[in-house]
Amino acid sequence: MSFTKEMVDEGVMKVPEWWLCPPGLEEFRKKAHQVGRDVLLIHSMTVDEQKMFPKESLKAMAEAGFGALPLPKEYGGLGAGYKGFAVAAETFAQYCASATMVWVMHTVAVQAMFTIGTEEQRNRFIPGVLKGDIGALAFSEPATGSHFWNVVSEAPKLDGGYLLDAHKSWVTSGGEADWYIVCTNYPDPTPDKGDTLMFVIVPKDAEGIESFPFSAMGLRGNSSGPMKFNHIFIPTENRLGTEGGMNQYNDQIIDPLFLLGTSGCWIGVAQGALNEAIEGAKMKVHKDTGKSVSGYQVIRHEIAKAQIIIDSARSMLFRVAEAMDKAISEGKTLDECLYTLWQLKTYAADIVIQVTNMALQISGGRGYLTGRIEKFVRDGRAGALMGPTNEILREWIGKSLIGVPWFETWDYRQAK
Ligand SMILES: Cc1cc2nc3c(=O)[nH]c(=O)nc-3n(C[C@H](O)[C@H](O)[C@H](O)COP(=O)(O)OP(=O)(O)OC[C@H]3O[C@@H](n4cnc5c(N)ncnc54)[C@H](O)[C@@H]3O)c2cc1C
Structure with a gap:
């Protein structure tokens, strides 16, 4: 959402920058928006229509330095930490959810490789990543x-x-x-x-x-x-890593990063859908009433409700990301943030369904036609299904709240 000086002068309320972005990452966020607008957006509909792997978008993300985002600068990363990861995921997803989700999984794979890997493995795989190689889980x-x-x-x-x-x-x-x-x-x-x-x-x-x-x-x-x-x-x-004994890394790296990155993605999808719906509501004018769709109070209320829902999720996103950066800076592992990540992901994956549907309703029949709004609804639906699914996360949260162990160990040899 951008406000011109004239609009402010005319009494339009300005949304404070700190509400949209953790302080210190404003330029970083601008850069992510630029890549999103200039590249991801342009390819997003073709990627969807043709089920095309978003190579051009991933290349642009890597060229702008986002290919190894959370890695320290001495390894070619942006050193933007987990707050940076959250901001970039949320920003990219406003333009293309497919490219963002590929990039989130890739980022988790790169971070796992970097954290668990030997120096030799880092040297073998990370230089390729900086040039655009993709990792997967x-x-x-x-x-x-x-x-x-x-x-x-x-x-x-x-x-x-x-x-x-x-x-x-x-x-x-x-x-x-x-x-x-x-x-x-x-x-x-x-x-x-x-x-x-x-x-x-x-x-x-x-x-x-x-x-x-x-x-x-x-x-x-x-x-x-x-x-x-x-x-x-x-x-x-x-x-x-080791011959067996790797379960702890699910809790310490794979899950925390995956939960944070995908939450960012779902919040971005919700924001992208709402932005699109707001633009459409301003543009569409009814000849009989002389009003735009955004001229109806009931529509403005829906827009406000949707934005408040998104911002509540975004506030959780930044708060959890900050806690993750703090844990690492204090030499702790990320499993201490797991509980908050479960809440964050469950919420982000729930609200993206709610908000994309609100965006569709605001957009009327236009939103139902094949196009960006309808695509946001379809893309966002994956969140609750992707593991750990929302059912499983609610169970872990509930178990934690009543004070019983959330995790049951299982030996695969029992299934043989
Ligand atoms: C778009 C997409 C991309 C993905 N990418 C990857 C990837 O890159 N790598 C990867 O490894 N996996 C990936 N996954 C898999 C994902 O993490 C889940 O494992 C998968 O979505 C689960 O699907 P399923 O059909 O096996 O579900 P099922 O296990 O059959 O679940 C069916 C239903 O039962 C519920 N359920 C299952 N177990 C429990 C339980 N214990 N308690 C309560 N409810 C339960 C589920 O929540 C769901 O509602 C991806 C999934 C999607 C949709």
């Missing part, structure tokens, strides 16, 4: 559905590496990414490793990879289809 499996932290696939040990066999149900950037972090099991972990979960890095050209098409209601440019990793030899140097 292959976690969810058909056998365990929404419980993506419990997988049944495994990669037993061979001489010099492991043999991976895994069927994955959804992989954003499937068949398009340059490398995948695949979550699997190591069948024989030493007892002190705690759990069997193991992460391996699979480059796109590994023999035995199969990816399948993605056709969905929204996020149609995401290429989030199933994948098969058939009998793939994984050299030891491509194991990310």
